[in-house]
Amino acid sequence: MDYFSIMVVDDEVDFLETLVKRLQKRNIDTVGVTSGEEALKILGEKRIDVVILDVKMPGGIDGIETLREIKRHQPLTEVILLTGHGSVETSIDGMKMGAFDYLLKPIKLEELMIKLSEAFEKKDLQEQKIRKARIKELVRFPGRVFQQEKE
């Protein structure tokens, strides 16, 4: 699954490092960061297909705020929220804001892998649709598409 890239965002360093290692062991291109600010910085620099995002993070911008920014700038990037028992409501709000799904901590790796593959599949389909629409546009209005590409 080297073709896909994941970012894990969680302020609990031990949890973060363990999860990143386990995903890398499965040959998934994975990067880990401990804050929303770092996450948004990485998103501006690197293609990320799916973000695994902790809802509860101290200081700066929290998980929900990070989700909002991700969806504003990169709507095709899918987000899976990680939530504790105390923050399920927040995750449900997150789903309304475009999160793909949420998982309760402590997470089961197999469960996460299933959600990840579903999220990848959704993103892939969306991208295919956009590509097809662009091809149609190219056939109908070649000049216009050319103009857009040049900008």
Ligand SMILES: [Mg+2]
């Ligand atoms: Mg946390």
